[in-house]
Amino acid sequence: EVHLVDSGGGLVQPGGSLRLSCAASGFTFTDYWMSWVRQAPGKGLEWVANINKEGSEKYYADSVKGRFTISRDNAKNSLYLQMNSLRAEDTAVYYCASSPIFDYWGQGTLVTVSS
Amino acid sequence: DIVMTQTPDSLAVSLGERATINCKSSQNVLYSFNNKNYLAWYQQKPGQPPKLLIYWASTRESGVPDRFSGSGSGTDFTLTVRSLQAEDVAVYYCQQYYSSPLTFGGGTKVEIK
Numbered sequence: 001e002v003h004l005v006d007s008g009g010g011l012v013q014p015g016g017s018l019r020l021s022c023a024a025s026g027f028t029f030t031d032y033w034m035s036w037v038r039q040a041p042g043k044g045l046e047w048v049a050n051i052n053k054e055g056s057e058k059y060y061a062d063s064v065k066g067r068f069t070i071s072r073d074n075a076k077n078s079l080y081l082q083m084n085s086l087r088a089e090d091t092a093v094y095y096c097a098s099s100p101i102f103d104y105w106g107q108g109t110l111v112t113v114s115s
Numbered sequence: 116d117i118v119m120t121q122t123p124d125s126l127a128v129s130l131g132e133r134a135t136i137n138c139k140s141s142q143n144v145l146y147s148f149n150n151k152n153y154l155a156w157y158q159q160k161p162g163q164p165p166k167l168l169i170y171w172a173s174t175r176e177s178g179v180p181d182r183f184s185g186s187g188s189g190t191d192f193t194l195t196v197r198s199l200q201a202e203d204v205a206v207y208y209c210q211q212y213y214s215s216p217l218t219f220g221g222g223t224k225v226e227i228k
Contacts, residue, residue, distance in 0.1 A: 035217070045157075045165065045208055047217040059215050095164050100212035101155050103176065105164035 002026040002104050004096050009109030016086050016113070022079040022096030022106050029077040035099035036070060036081045038092035039108075046092075049081065050099045064090075086113045117142045117211050121220035127228040134196040136223045138187075138209035145189050146213065153213035156185055156194045158205045159222075165208060169194065201227060 008020040020036070035050040049060045049070040058070050069082040079096050093108040118141040128134045144153045152172035157165035167176045169185035172192055182197040196203055204227060209220040 044222045045159075045210075045219040047219070050215075050217070061216050097164075100217055101167065101170045102157065102165065102210070103167045103170075105166075108164055 004098075004104055004106035006094065006096050006106035006109040009094065009111045011112045011114065012086055013115050014087060014113055017082070017084045018086065018111060020081040020083065020094055020096075020109060020111070024077045024079065024096075024104075027098075027104065030074050032104075033099040034070075034072060034079045035097050035102065036079075037095045037097050037102065038090075038111075039095070040089075040092045043092075048094070051079070083111070086111075088113050116216055117144065117214060117218050119209055119211055119218050119220035121207075121209060121223050123223060124221070125224040125226065127226045128196075128199045129228045130201065131198050132228075134199050134203070134225055136194045136207050136209075136225075138192040138194070138220050140190045140192075140211055140213075142213075143189050144211045144213040152188050152192070153211055154185075154187070154192050155210045155212065156183075157208045157210065158203075159208065160205045168207075196225070199225070199227070 003025045005023045012018050036048040038048050051058050051070045055072045067085045071080045091113050093110050095108045096106040098104040120139045122137045154172040156169040159165040168179050173185045184195050186193050206222045206224050208222050
């Protein structure tokens with residue numbers, strides 16, 4: 001059975017940093033591009049970033065470009081999102097998901113940016 | 116960026132009746148090389164991550180009931196729930212994967228009348 005377990009969310013002050021993790025199991029992680037998708041409270045879905053199978057290609061939404069960094073460790077079947085210079089508008093549930101068709105999803109981890 | 120516009124924002128349908136959700140892309144998402152529409156549909160219930168229902172505009176994901184169907188091509192797409200069940204109450208999203216950035220529609224909330 002496929003499992004994506006998101007972790008690392010929490011409360012952080014504006015300007016702060018946070019690193020999200022996603023542990024994958026039950027499928028061949030190296031066969032998939034992976035993405036982070038976020039959902040602000042009561043709002044719709046927003047793609048944040050994705051990374052190719054090898055980790056050599058990375059793409060970002062304009063809203064996070066230069067502040068967030070996506071990475072993966074294929075030996076650990078894990079996906080990461082380093083978030084720096086966080087803003088109030090980054091407050092959301094962050095999901096990892098297989099990409100570009102989002103067939104597998106994590107349960108999400110809540111990031112709250114507030115003073 | 117390809118903008119995805121869903122209509123309506125919400126709809127209320129009686130149990131057993133048909134629900135129809137529309138999705139329009141600002142650019143063509145049909146790739147002529149393989150004649151595939153790079154369009155997916157998702158269902159999201161409260162407190163849960165989205166669930167993939169349909170991809171390539173009309174291919175049902177494994178395990179999805181056949182009352183869910185997708186149609187359309189180019190820039191205009193439709194998700195139809197043939198006979199609405201109580202468990203279908205959710206928000207539905209379309210998404211294009213033709214080009215980066217990957218973009219979603221704003222969502223359509225489906226309720227029981």
